[in-house]
Amino acid sequence: MTSPDPHGHETPTRPSDEAVLEAVATGLPAALSDLGRLVRIPGMAWPAFDQTQLERSAEAVASLAEDTGVFDEVRVLRAAVPGTDELGQPAVLATRAARNGRPTILLYAHHDVQPPGDDALWETPPFEPTVRDGRLYGRGAADDKAGIMAHIASVRAVSETLGDDLDLGIALFIEGEEEYGSRSFGQFLADNRDALRADAIVVADSGNWDSVTPGLTVSLRGNARFTLRVRTLEHASHSGMFGGAAPDAMLATIRLLSTLWNDDGSVAVDGLSAREAPTPEYGEQTLRDEAGFLPGTTPIGDGTILSRIWNKPSITVIGIDATSVAAASNTLLPEVAVVISARVAPGQSGEEAYAALERHLREHSPFGAELTFSDVDLGNGFLVDTSGWAVTMTREAMEDGYGVEPVDLGVGGSIPFIADLVREFPEAQILVTGVEDPHSRAHSPNESLHLDTFRHAVATEALLLARMNDRRL
Template sequence: MTSTLSRREAVHEAAAAGIPAALADLGTLVRIPSIAWPAFDQTQVRRSAEAVAALIGGTGVFDSVEVKTAAIPGTDEVGQPAVLARRAARNGRPTVLLYAHHDVQPPGDDALWDTPPFEPTVRDGRLYGRGAADDKAGIMAHVASIRALTEAVGTDFDLGISMFIEGEEEFGSRSFGQFLADNADALRSDVIVVADSGNWDAVTPALTVSLRGNARFTLKIRTLEHASHSGMFGGAVPDAMMAAVKLLATMWDADGAVAVAGLTQRDAETPEYTEDTLRSEAGLPAGVSPVGTGTILSRIWNKPSITITGIDHTSVAAASNTLAPEVSVVISSRVAPGQSAKDAYEAIAAHLRAHAPWGAELEFSDIDCGDAFLVDTSGWAVADARAALAEGYGVDPVDIGVGGSIPFIADLVREFPGAQILVTGVEDPHARAHSPNESLHLETFRHAVLAEALLLESLDAREA
């Protein structure tokens, strides 16, 4: 048996040597347009799952690798195909569950991409393509770290490993809870690594310790029984768009901060983060002011936000002199840690009902709520993860909050209350996940693979 030091050195060498193959495999996955939305080719999601299963099976360490689905509760449908792999722990070692997702966001307007969204392209130290960062890089970080571990210590190690690569995270994880229940024994673990977050910057690793929740719904605003001539009746009759503008504007104050009674905020300190950094990372032009009050990161990590993410109304090209009878909008709220998403939704709905102008009729539908998450940082797995990140990146990690949401983590906590959950990722602030020109910073990926391989090695050396 080699010493712990020599094992660590071997992991370093194996992780570095495996990067070219990992990036080639990542490129293969990026070429598959695995979009879970029904409007897109669903056979591509199955193709993606099978490709991921082949990569996982190719590591040679798992007792079983399957492509599986689960029912969507309350419907006659099944969810998108996921990949489930399992290797049993031996000799008192712990089991780690590695999570990522192989579905991706739609590309949006192809004209906004500098290169085709599903043709992986390397330039200026980054790999461009839809899913290159979110979250096919997370899949390949898992696969590459297992490859590095086996190259360094052989396949006869004692650590138990499960992998769950979901196929519908970008589409609401509709069958996630049922999948957990159906496969609880295969997924049960001591540590869960969720590779679907980001880092402080391109060189500094992070452990995500808080995530905002989300409350998303569709609101229909109706003021007329039918469309009417805007010249004949405008000035006396409120149309739906007029009511929508008035109503939606009540949700923010003059500073752009959320002004909905009943939404709470978390009281927690945040590290220094300048307006210049915000402008650079978010693409905020010099002439546009940030919104909200308090420190910038408190607005993103610890306070609620409300965004109108979609609207159904007459297009500019089809505009006519007509009073619209109804307008539908999608409202997406991020919920501060510490408040349930359901309570946040009820507060927003109550606010809208109370402020509906001119007796406008409101209808709420497609309600989707996911709770926020706060990590317990006192466990041994967090200490092991921080040490692995520091060694893998050569820079001490920082604990961060994230303004986005990963609602399924609440399902993981409910199903596996004894597991320690680590939220990590390979994205840097310029990854542009969900946006045109999404990309992966290649140096960050190299460090992420090494850090995870080192974490697996330390878990293999630890008795459960």
């Protein structure tokens, strides 16, 4: 259906918000059913896991995109991993060209998931989607297969309400290795630059203020992750014969790691910066509840709680190779390896942060311990320019989709590939959204999706697409 604009041109008549929201509500059961089918596919990008499952996952997403009837072309593609002879994991790229001077929007999510960890810690099997207490449980139910289905469901709803008047250009990019470091991401963008070029990019891989209040992510911390190997002896020795004189690697590692933090748990590394920015009110009890504190545990760091999470660096030891408790013997360990994961304040590069960490560790190495650094993985943070029309339109769609005014969020986690998007598409407005709430437990046992949050997220994106379809460039 069309009507003349002031210049006499035919333009689409925008459907009412009520029609869009009705289409969202009607399509929600099918979207959740499709989400359940995706959750059942254990697609993990680590080589130790069955890689055919990732191929299944990509094909399933491609089929969902094709079935919308919206896209001109749907492909499953791989890109080279720079510096290697490998190809990255399969990604889905679906495109439709903009018509009649309308903008193009790129919708991003990822279909790979984190490994489930110890199955015994799950109340229900990780790859068997289960609904209880208003939440859908399963690995990937929130991160990020719900992001995929938010895109698919919103495209379905807008296609149903607009029909032949859908002139908006849409590119759907569903990555297959985000949890594995997006190793081929930059090359994929370069290989498919023209197909991916857009005026606005929605990255559906973040969270919300809570289960009923939407959040638009406007800042992200960067990351610096690496393996540190500490050696003090050529070989293991009897702890009774030489203990007290010979420095074992565990002692050296403990002493060295302890220099990374002040007594209050804040970071004590010169050269790691913090960002000064106001934060919303967020009390200690909320932190305790959302992070799952034990009764006697106290918070760490200084400043407001959200400044510690959003705007300051943090350092976590996320892995260790040493003798297990079960195999312990009276032995001085010659070598210990740890994986250190640092989150970097927005505005500081991952390279600069890593240099500060390596310098600190070398300067504080106790007993002359030999240090080796390897498997370095760096990512830069991100600060959103909130002055653009797409940001304004997204905030308005969030308020109408959730019925609650959105909150501008900083996020303590990292999405390093956003720097690649900014480099390849500097003119695009980047909108970081998501379907998670603070109790989603992404990456943890019993990951879940709050079903009402999902419904509101789909409504928000459908409203955004319908309204963008009414905009001329």
